[in-house]
Amino acid sequence: MIFNFLRKNESNESKLEKWLNSISSEEKIPNTIKAINIGLFETQEGYSLYLIGSNTYSSTDDDWASNEDFTPKNKYLGFNFDKKLEWREFLDWVHHESKNIIGKNNLFTNIDTITVGFDDGELILVKGTKQ
DSSP: OOOHHHHHHHHHHHHHHHHHHHHHHHSSOOOOOOEEEEEEEEESSSSEEEEEEOOOOOOOOGGGGGOBOOOOOEEEEEESSSSOOOOOHHHHHHHHHHHOOOOOOOOTTOOOOEEEEEESOOOOOSSSSSO
16 A cells, blocks of 8 residues: 555655644634645656645535635645655545644644645545535
């Protein structure tokens, strides 16, 4: 399983955790932000993540995630892997690890909904409920 490959490299988990922790603790997220999206995209070196906040959320229309009502200073995080990962494997790993990190560290407590997904794909809930 790909999680085993990614977990062998503890720096991947800690890199993601440090990034999410720094945004949650160092940024002033406006009270108007209803949802956060952790977006994913492929690069020549591997994959990158970005985080945005939106004043709106819709469980039936993922276009809300294109609203950049909040953008942290440290918006992007890149990952380089020796082994080429399939996009679905990376998405599953980011979803799983984000959910664990956010829950374990009690991050983004004032945000109702957090999702993760590729720009041109369906978003997956990390925190919140589909309504």
